[in-house]
Amino acid sequence: MSVMRRLGLGPDRATALHVGVxxxxxxxxxxxxxxxxxxxxRIMVLACFAMGYNIAFGYSGLLSLGHAMFFxxxxxxxxxxxxxxxxxxxxxxxxxxxxxxALVITFGAVALRTTGVSFMIVTLMFAQAVFLxxxxxxEFTRGDEGFIVPDAMRAAFGYALNEPxxxxxxxxxxFAVCLIISLAIARSGLGRVLVxxxxxxxxxRMLGYDIYRMKLLALLISGGMAGAAGAVYAMLFGxxxxxxxxxxxSILPLLWVLVGGAGTVLGPFVGTLAMFYLIDIxxxxxxxxxxVVGLALIGLVLFFPKGILGTIRERWASWLP
Amino acid sequence: MDFGPYLLLASLEGxxxxxxxxxxxxGLSLVxxxxxxxxxxxxxxxxxxxxxxxxxASLIGVHPALGFLGALVLxxxxxxxxxxFAERTVLSRxxxxxxxxxxxTIGMLYVIQQVVLMTYGPxxxxxxxxxxxxxxxxxxxxxxxxxxVIAAAIALMLAVWAGLTRTRVGLMMxxxxxxxxxxxxxxxxxxKVYAGVFAFGAMLAAFGAVLVVPVQQAHYxxxxxxxxxxxxxxxxxxxxxxxxxxxxxxxxxxxxxxISVFFSPTLAKIIATLVxxxxxxxxxxxxxxERPA
Amino acid sequence: MxxxxxxxxxxxxxxxxxxxxxxxxxGLTAVDxxxxxxxxxxxxAIIGPNGAGKTTFVSLxxxxxxxxxxxxxxxxxxxxxxxxxxxxxxxxxxxxxxTSTFQAMSARENVMLAVQRRLGGGLLGPEEETxxxxxxxxxxxxxxxxxxxxxxxxxxxxxxxxxxxxMGLGLAPRLLILDEPTQGLSDDEIAAFIALIKxxxxxxxxxxxEHNMAVVMGLxxxxxxxxxxxxxxxxxxADIRADRSVQHAYLGG
Numbered sequence: 001m002s003v004m005r006r007l008g009l010g011p012d013r014a015t016a017l018h019v020g021v022x023x024x025x026x027x028x029x030x031x032x033x034x035x036x037x038x039x040x041x042r043i044m045v046l047a048c049f050a051m052g053y054n055i056a057f058g059y060s061g062l063l064s065l066g067h068a069m070f071f072x073x074x075x076x077x078x079x080x081x082x083x084x085x086x087x088x089x090x091x092x093x094x095x096x097x098x099x100x101x102a103l104v105i106t107f108g109a110v111a112l113r114t115t116g117v118s119f120m121i122v123t124l125m126f127a128q129a130v131f132l133x134x135x136x137x138x139e140f141t142r143g144d145e146g147f148i149v150p151d152a153m154r155a156a157f158g159y160a161l162n163e164p165x166x167x168x169x170x171x172x173x174x175f176a177v178c179l180i181i182s183l184a185i186a187r188s189g190l191g192r193v194l195v196x197x198x199x200x201x202x203x204x205r206m207l208g209y210d211i212y213r214m215k216l217l218a219l220l221i222s223g224g225m226a227g228a229a230g231a232v233y234a235m236l237f238g239x240x241x242x243x244x245x246x247x248x249x250s251i252l253p254l255l256w257v258l259v260g261g262a263g264t265v266l267g268p269f270v271g272t273l274a275m276f277y278l279i280d281i282x283x284x285x286x287x288x289x290x291x292v293v294g295l296a297l298i299g300l301v302l303f304f305p306k307g308i309l310g311t312i313r314e315r316w317a318s319w320l321p
Numbered sequence: 322m323d324f325g326p327y328l329l330l331a332s333l334e335g336x337x338x339x340x341x342x343x344x345x346x347x348g349l350s351l352v353x354x355x356x357x358x359x360x361x362x363x364x365x366x367x368x369x370x371x372x373x374x375x376x377x378a379s380l381i382g383v384h385p386a387l388g389f390l391g392a393l394v395l396x397x398x399x400x401x402x403x404x405x406f407a408e409r410t411v412l413s414r415x416x417x418x419x420x421x422x423x424x425x426t427i428g429m430l431y432v433i434q435q436v437v438l439m440t441y442g443p444x445x446x447x448x449x450x451x452x453x454x455x456x457x458x459x460x461x462x463x464x465x466x467x468x469x470v471i472a473a474a475i476a477l478m479l480a481v482w483a484g485l486t487r488t489r490v491g492l493m494m495x496x497x498x499x500x501x502x503x504x505x506x507x508x509x510x511x512x513k514v515y516a517g518v519f520a521f522g523a524m525l526a527a528f529g530a531v532l533v534v535p536v537q538q539a540h541y542x543x544x545x546x547x548x549x550x551x552x553x554x555x556x557x558x559x560x561x562x563x564x565x566x567x568x569x570x571x572x573x574x575x576x577x578x579x580i581s582v583f584f585s586p587t588l589a590k591i592i593a594t595l596v597x598x599x600x601x602x603x604x605x606x607x608x609x610x611e612r613p614a
Numbered sequence: 615m616x617x618x619x620x621x622x623x624x625x626x627x628x629x630x631x632x633x634x635x636x637x638x639x640x641g642l643t644a645v646d647x648x649x650x651x652x653x654x655x656x657x658x659a660i661i662g663p664n665g666a667g668k669t670t671f672v673s674l675x676x677x678x679x680x681x682x683x684x685x686x687x688x689x690x691x692x693x694x695x696x697x698x699x700x701x702x703x704x705x706x707x708x709x710x711x712x713t714s715t716f717q718a719m720s721a722r723e724n725v726m727l728a729v730q731r732r733l734g735g736g737l738l739g740p741e742e743e744t745x746x747x748x749x750x751x752x753x754x755x756x757x758x759x760x761x762x763x764x765x766x767x768x769x770x771x772x773x774x775x776x777x778x779x780x781m782g783l784g785l786a787p788r789l790l791i792l793d794e795p796t797q798g799l800s801d802d803e804i805a806a807f808i809a810l811i812k813x814x815x816x817x818x819x820x821x822x823x824e825h826n827m828a829v830v831m832g833l834x835x836x837x838x839x840x841x842x843x844x845x846x847x848x849x850x851x852a853d854i855r856a857d858r859s860v861q862h863a864y865l866g867g
Contacts, residue, residue, distance in 0.1 A: 117359055121552065294432035296428070298428035
């Protein structure tokens, strides 16, 4: 029990809430109609990307504009391995995560030598470079057009991942793991330190914390989650394309986290869910669905910077992690 | 063709690119220098300038030169108005907080881009150059209009430099850039300066777009590359330094043009983005800028 | 909260020592070839007129800025090349001249961060119970009992100063550096503060930068006077009071 408490999973409201969410999501598997079934699976995987981003931005204050490169590392790592090396899903996941971590250790470590606006631009530039490199090796990556991940490789432990049940449950599994990790971090000493660094870096330094190391750690966890999400996305939904490495996919996790509530554990999921359906509805009306993204960003930053759960936490539920 | 003419062609093409880039990047540089914010929607102001130029030219339609002239006048004015509106309604409310501003301008990027998509559509449309003859150079004939673009850009930048250094308005801008608080103490209307600079920066982008649109075509996604290149120019040249911006635009524009002709455009861009990241990390003041206070 | 124990060194009662410590800022020499020795135990004050280089000197000691020349030795170890956070880990705690706390966190959480750093405990950190207990203890020591749950940002100025000291205590440092701690405090608060520092000095060495001469004379065992970046005088309060050059520097006669 003490270990559970140390992991942020002691017996209290917060734990109950998060376990409750997981239970509901699992139950939905049995009742959702086809379209929403695959949508929720997609949302769960993308929410892991968002949760990863939240560790960097929401908790540590690292406003990265380059997280698409970590997601893409996972996506292309798993996808290319499946396509050219006949690596199945489990191997693909590992490769994807390692690829993302490699990018954190190289690009991320360099970017962390800057802060604020410079950090935003440097991460943006690095992600752009990765995006362009994908194009440059278009012979393998097929650039914008992308490629379909071979069906045979989309399998884990004997189950075909393009089949609805396996797909949903794997997405759910990844989501559950990322959610628990997020909750543990948020309620642990690590989370407290990251928030402290975000709030008053100088003070944290003078309490003896190695700021650079802590930020790098946050970025490793963040990039790792994003990479895992990318790899799983490739395996579950079968398509790899350069759009996922573009600036759009660096902006989207920022948007999802802002909408749901930066620095809350469930915020990223709430944000991904809300924006997914909002964009879904809008694309039914016009090809210019990104307009919604633009208006949402402006509206959020002007009137609603704490997002949905952030505002709820501030007004009514200060116990919400 | 052997090497000589190829190089001259690449250089001229690079020079045209550099000229337009210098004008566009100058807008971004001024905004950062005076207001200390990064406007990610700058490329969209550029695109808007091109699209409005097409609209103005097709509206006037009598003669390409007249249409072009109309575009040259109308486009910067309209884009400037849009920028002013955005600054008053959004950016000033955010009190120019750097991170919030970037997020807001990303939003503006999408709004402008998608509105153009909804109205102008996804097609690329050409605009007639005002005049269409070729000047005979040593190995080949080259478009006189492109040479005009280079000349116009130079003229514009000299005008801006004169304005900045010789007029009262320019003095107010430079004072605000140096020290916002002291400028306020000297009764300089900092808010108005900010609004003006932001609008002017957008107008410069629009102007650059009008110059280039007879050469390229007007397309709703055309803001992406100018944004990236302007970023690169401004960061390498030093945020807020006019001389640095011009020099960097020259270097970037020329090398982008030359590398693109001799190698691949993608490789040129990869190198450029990585260089800019490295400059920001190790020499954040760029080549000519001053260390931020 | 036992302080960390001795490491072998040449002079066991010198806790901190600088040799030739110098710092230039462009054309200005803020700290000029300073040889300084801090004896273990008690309260040592650094005073000097404005612009004497006191804060720069102390920033060099804590590692917040790098020296242009010279060395710093702490507990026998050369720490000149160590970054600020590493020096804190060695036992130097620093409280800011301008109050710098985590405004949105409670007073308790502020101190818990200090304790957490000291206790280590791997990725997840020590038990929350332990942290709370130690934090509350430190807060009680400085006189903030009852305010543990309040957000640091809404505490009064005087209380925030005390919170800073509590955070310093949470680190259980060998050397506690206080940078103008009584500035802005009322007379009552200053009196309470003097009593607190006396008590802390029993277990840690205290290095105090102060302008308030009453505080200095009342607390300090030894005083160093800085002027224009150089050591002007050093000695007991009585020595300094009698020193002509000190009077000169302060009164400019």
